[in-house]
Structures are given as structure tokens and as C-alpha cells.
Amino acid sequence: MTNPSQRSTSLKGIPIPDEKPVVPSSRRKGHGRVTLRDVAIHAGVTTMTVSRYLRSSAKIAPETALKVAAALQTTGYTPNMQAGSLASGRSRIVAVIVPNMSHSIFADTLHGLGQSLQAAGLQMLVASSDYSLQQEEQQIRAVLGWAPAALVLTGRHHRAGVDALLQQARASGTPVMEMWDWNAQAAPDAMQVGFDHRRAGELMAQTLVQRGYQDFVFIDSSVREDFRAHERGMGFQNTLFALGQRSELIVAPEGDAVQAGQVVFSEWFAKQAAPIHCGIAFANDMLAVGAWKAAQMQCVACPDQLGLLGFGDFPLARHWGGGLSTLRIDGERIGRECAQLIQAHLRDELSAEVRQVNVMPELVYRAT
Numbered sequence: 001m002t003n004p005s006q007r008s009t010s011l012k013g014i015p016i017p018d019e020k021p022v023v024p025s026s027r028r029k030g031h032g033r034v035t036l037r038d039v040a041i042h043a044g045v046t047t048m049t050v051s052r053y054l055r056s057s058a059k060i061a062p063e064t065a066l067k068v069a070a071a072l073q074t075t076g077y078t079p080n081m082q083a084g085s086l087a088s089g090r091s092r093i094v095a096v097i098v099p100n101m102s103h104s105i106f107a108d109t110l111h112g113l114g115q116s117l118q119a120a121g122l123q124m125l126v127a128s129s130d131y132s133l134q135q136e137e138q139q140i141r142a143v144l145g146w147a148p149a150a151l152v153l154t155g156r157h158h159r160a161g162v163d164a165l166l167q168q169a170r171a172s173g174t175p176v177m178e179m180w181d182w183n184a185q186a187a188p189d190a191m192q193v194g195f196d197h198r199r200a201g202e203l204m205a206q207t208l209v210q211r212g213y214q215d216f217v218f219i220d221s222s223v224r225e226d227f228r229a230h231e232r233g234m235g236f237q238n239t240l241f242a243l244g245q246r247s248e249l250i251v252a253p254e255g256d257a258v259q260a261g262q263v264v265f266s267e268w269f270a271k272q273a274a275p276i277h278c279g280i281a282f283a284n285d286m287l288a289v290g291a292w293k294a295a296q297m298q299c300v301a302c303p304d305q306l307g308l309l310g311f312g313d314f315p316l317a318r319h320w321g322g323g324l325s326t327l328r329i330d331g332e333r334i335g336r337e338c339a340q341l342i343q344a345h346l347r348d349e350l351s352a353e354v355r356q357v358n359v360m361p362e363l364v365y366r367a368t
Contacts, residue, residue: 034077043071055121094122094342095143096152099131099226103284105312105331106154109179112335113152120343122149131225133159140165144174150342152177156186157227175345179338181228182358191345193337193357197228200327200361201235201281204309207363208279209243213307215276216240216247219264219291221283222254229283232311236281252287261290269298276305285310285317288324292368296321308368311361322367329361 040047045064053060053068060068071077094117098106114124125143129136137159143151144165151169156178158166166176170189181194201218208216218236221229233249240247250268252260261282272278282288288310292302300306303325310317313328337357344350 034075036077039068039071039075039077042075043067091147091149092122093125093146093148094150094152095146095148096124096126097129097136097139097143098126098154099129101126101128103312104314105329106180108331109335109338112332113339114335116336116339117342120339122339122342129154131223133157133162133225137162137165144169147172148174149346150175150177152179152338152342154179155181155228156183156192157225175342175350177338177342179334182356186356189355191341191355193334193341193359195329195358195360197231198235198238200311201232201237202239203361203363204232204281204311204327205236205239205243205247208281208307208309209240209245211279211303211307213277213279215278216245217268217278217280218247218249219261219280219282219287220249220251221287222252222260226283229311232281232283252283257284257286258290258293261287261292262294263290265291265294266298269294269300276300278305279307279309281309282311285312285314285324285326288326288368289314289317289320292320292324302368306368313364318366325366325368326364327361328364330359334359 036047036050040050043050043064045068049060049064050068050071053065057065057069094113096110096113098110100106101110110124110126117124125148127139127143129139136153140151140153140162151166151174153176169176175191177191177193179193182192182196183190184196186192204218205216216236218233220233223229237247237249250264252264254260264287265280269276280288280291282291288308292308295302295306295308302308308324310324310326313326317324317326337359341350341355341357344354
């Protein structure tokens with residue numbers, strides 16, 4: 001509900017502020033930092049109008065918005081977010097921690113999350129844990145000290161010390177979102193947007209079995225704390241065991257993923273007796289592209305002799321050769337869904353039924 005003192009009149013649907021513009025005061029003492037009042041004086045509007053523009057420029061008359069935008073650019077004004085958080089007890093910053101910002105799947109998620117948050121007047125602060133739970137804990141402790149509007153983490157696996165931090169955050173009213181993961185056994189008040197990685201591994205195994213392959217391999221990530229990849233490997237192995245099929249799990253060597261894929265495939269292939277008819281699933285597309293490159297050097301035919309199934313639908317995987325078969329994840333949708341749940345929580349409109357969103361991957365069939 002609008003405060004009567006903050007209402008505006010309207011002319012042909014265009015909102016017009018009803019306050020009087022700020023008039024410069026000869027007694028105002030300079031202190032070095034550009035203030036909201038400085039911007040208002042420069043634009044010839046009220047401080048309330050500048051504040052409204054910063055929250056949502058679409059709510060300001062176009063001519064007025066141009067004046068405020070020009071004044072902001074000329075004065076170099078930046079909002080004092082610390083002062084705002086001290087006054088309200090909560091900032092407008094959403095802290096997001098991802099394992100790796102260079103992977104396109106996480107970049108897509110950050111894009112969808114950032115755009116949706118910005119439309120709601122929230123800004124995103126991103127940190128990369130580099131798949132280190134210890135580093136993640138340090139980052140969580142640091143950002144919570146700034147009273148963020150919300151905290152978004154990747155996955156549900158954290159160090160023991162993080163549980164207490166997250167409980168304290170939730171108790172203080174800070175929503176905690178775990179994205180890129182989904183667990184049916186999660187607490188009713190947990191906020192999750194993602195999918196069951198064991199189920200994704202099951203889907204990979206079932207797909208290769210249906211394609212008629214006789215031997216099966218899962219090439220796992222070398223990163224010890226890449227729990228989601230390891231869960232896909234377990235889902236893959238367990239499904240094949242239940243079907244009475246032979247399977248092998250191999251951990252890729254450390255280093256560049258494409259090169260690691262080449263190395264691990266070459267070592268595996270050297271031990272095989274011809275002919276082969278094997279289906280191989282990978283923790284990510286980069287490993288799969290490296291293996292595909294090595295298979296081409298060995299003149300192994302895909303998909304007749306060898307079926308390769310990646311994960312992530314990375315840009316390189318789409319364009320290499322005839323394209324890599326893979327599991328595609330709508331990372332941007334994950335980001336948008338996270339933003340919507342956060343906004344609903346901040347408005348006290350979040351129901352128990354929509355706290356957890358399951359976004360399952362999609363199989364994409366290409367040349368492999």
C-alpha cells in the first residue's frame with residue numbers, strides 16, 4: 001500500500017511526482033560523497049523521485065527519468081548499500097556461490113538469476129568456491145555478515161559448520177536457496193531448484209542399454225568435491241547392476257577436461273579386445289569431447305562401435321563433429337525459478353507447495 005505522502009498524480013497514464021524539487025541550500029556542508037540530495041538538485045527533482053528511479057525506473061515519467069539518469073551519470077552517484085542495510089536490517093543484495101563461473105551451465109544460471117533479480121530491484125553478488133567446501137564456508141560466513149536479502153548456494157552438500165550458519169540465517173529471515181540439486185527427502189522448509197543427480201545417472205544408463213550396447217563405462221570427474229557428478233556415477237552403476245549388466249567406473253585424471261578425456265579413453269581403449277560395442281557416459285561434456293577426439297584418432301566408429309553420452313550440453317559439444325549426444329540442463333530456467341522463489345519469500349507469499357522445483361535434464365541425441 002502506498003504512503004499518502006509518497007503518492008503521485010497521473011497525466012495520460014504517466015506518473016508525475018507531486019513533491020517540490022529540492023532547492024540548493026547555501027548552508028549545506030560538503031563531505032566528499034555524492035548524496036541522493038546532490039543528484040536531486042542536479043536533476044531538478046525531489047530526492048523521493050531519485051529514490052523511486054533507483055528502485056524501478058519504469059515507474060518514473062520518461063522525461064523525468066532522463067533527467068535523473070543524466071544527473072546520476074554526471075555526479076557519479078552510487079547508493080550507500082551499507083547505510084540502507086543498517087536502516088532496514090536487510091540489504092538488496094542476493095549473495096550467490098557457484099563452484100565454477102567458467103562453466104557455461106553455471107553461467108546460464110547466473111544470467112537467468114541476475115536478470116530476474118534485477119527486474120525486482122535486487123542485485124546479485126557472485127563468488128566461486130572452486131569446488132572447495134572449505135572455501136564455500138568462508139564465503140558464506142563473509143556474505144552473511146552483510147545481511148544479504150537472500151543466499152543462494154549450489155548443491156546440498158556442505159561442511160558441518162555450514163549447517164549452523166544456514167540455520168542462523170533462516171532464523172533471521174534470510175531465505176537460503178540450494179540450486180542445481182533436488183532431494184525428495186529434504187526438509188519441508190528447504191528451498192531447492194534443480195534435479196536428482198542419481199536419477200540423471202539412471203537415465204544415462206537406461207539410454208545406453210536401450211541403444212543395445214553390451215559393455216558400459218562411466219567416466220567420473222577428478223574433482224573430489226564434485227558430489228553431483230559422483231551421484232550421477234552411482235546412479236549409473238546401480239541401474240546397470242540392477243539390470244544384470246557389466247559396468248566400470250573410471251575417474252578421469254586431473255587437469256584440462258578435454259585432455260583428460262583423451263587420456264582416460266586412450267588408456268581404457270588400449271585394454272579392450274576387438275571388437276567393442278560399448279556405451280560410455282561422462283561426468284561432463286568436456287571429458288566426452290576429449291574421448292571422442294581420441295576415438296576418432298583410433299578410427300573407432302560412433303555410434304556403431306562406441307556410444308558416447310555427455311552431460312551439460314556445452315557449446316563445444318554441440319558443434320564438435322556432428323555434435324555430442326548429451327543431457328541438456330536448462331540452467332537459465334533454474335536461475336529464473338530461484339529468483340521467483342526468493343521474491344515470493346521476501347514478500348511473505350511463499351507456500352510450502354512451491355518451495356522445491358524439480359527441473360529434470362533432457363536427452364539430446366546427436367552423432368555419438
